[in-house]
Amino acid sequence: MNRIDRLFGLLTYLQSRKHTSAEQIAEKFGMSIRTVYRDIRALNEQGVPIGFEPNKGYFVSSGYFLPPILFNMEEANALLLVESIVNGFADKSIRKHYSEALVKVKNVLKHTQKEALETMNNHIRLQLPERYTLDFEYLSALQTAISNKKVIQVTYLSSKNEQTIRCCEPIGLIFYAFGWHLIAWCHMRKDYRDFSLVRIKHIRSLEDNFTRSEHMHINDYMKLLPVAY
Numbered sequence: 001m002n003r004i005d006r007l008f009g010l011l012t013y014l015q016s017r018k019h020t021s022a023e024q025i026a027e028k029f030g031m032s033i034r035t036v037y038r039d040i041r042a043l044n045e046q047g048v049p050i051g052f053e054p055n056k057g058y059f060v061s062s063g064y065f066l067p068p069i070l071f072n073m074e075e076a077n078a079l080l081l082v083e084s085i086v087n088g089f090a091d092k093s094i095r096k097h098y099s100e101a102l103v104k105v106k107n108v109l110k111h112t113q114k115e116a117l118e119t120m121n122n123h124i125r126l127q128l129p130e131r132y133t134l135d136f137e138y139l140s141a142l143q144t145a146i147s148n149k150k151v152i153q154v155t156y157l158s159s160k161n162e163q164t165i166r167c168c169e170p171i172g173l174i175f176y177a178f179g180w181h182l183i184a185w186c187h188m189r190k191d192y193r194d195f196s197l198v199r200i201k202h203i204r205s206l207e208d209n210f211t212r213s214e215h216m217h218i219n220d221y222m223k224l225l226p227v228a229y
Contacts, residue, residue: 003039006031010039011048014060021057071109076117079105084126089175091197093140132178138203139173142182146170149210152184155202156195163201168193169210172218176225183221185212192216194225 006029013028014020022036031039040058044050049061071079079102086098106114145152154166168184171192175181180197 007039007043011043011060014050014058015064017059019053019057019059024057071105071113073113073116076105076109076113077120080117080120081124084124088126088128088132089134091134091139091180092137097140134180134198136197136200138182138197138200139180141203141205142170142173145205146172151187151206151208151210153204153206154182154184154195154200157199157201159199164188166193167206168195169212169215171215172221174218174222174225183218185210185215187211192221 010025010029013025022033022040025031025036026033029036040050049064050058051061052058083098083102087095090098106117109117142152144150149169152168152170154168155163156166157163167187168182169187170182170184172183173180174183182195182197182200184193184195185191186193
């Protein structure tokens with residue numbers, strides 16, 4: 001990767017995160033910490049407002065606008081392939097958002113690239129069992145609740161067909177055993193619970209913030225799963 005491509009990649013990477021440490025940048029781009037400092041300085045000299053907060057890392061100041069990104073065909077084809085995966089493994093809400101995002105990507109492609117992309121689209125297929133259908137549309141709302149740390153109300157149907165209404169603090173989403181699962185702190189049970197999304201009948205996002213200041217990390221919960229996910 002030449003320096004111009006690396007600087008552009010670094011800027012895009014910084015804009016995709018709230019804070020980024022020099023160590024994370026060095027690992028991402030396979031370079032030394034000294035080179036990271038030099039590249040950050042080069043971006044600053046070009047007018048990019050990059051700030052730094054102790055114990056957090058670098059950030060691009062709010063309001064900075066990066067001109068539309070140009071994609072090469074390999075990158076565009078990768079996004080197209082992911083669309084097939086999204087259509088197979090995501091729910092209605094995520095499929096809708098991804099489709100809208102992909103339209104924006106196609107808008108910046110050249111005419112010849114769009115034609116090539118349409119040709120490729122006719123040669124990608126994803127085969128799943130007929131029983132595997134995701135008719136719910138909760139993933140997007142759950143992502144918002146998790147990132148905003150907001151309590152949600154869930155109408156849940158148990159394996160015994162018993163319906164309960166729970167107030168929960170969602171900490172993450174896990175896809176395992178061919179299904180999406182919401183991991184949340186249940187106010188009723190006073191413990192973490194695994195809710196299969198296919199058993200959720202309704203979700204309502206509340207305005208209440210989490211009652212607990214700290215929660216288990218989703219990676220730690222995955223270690224407790226009874227399956228080799």
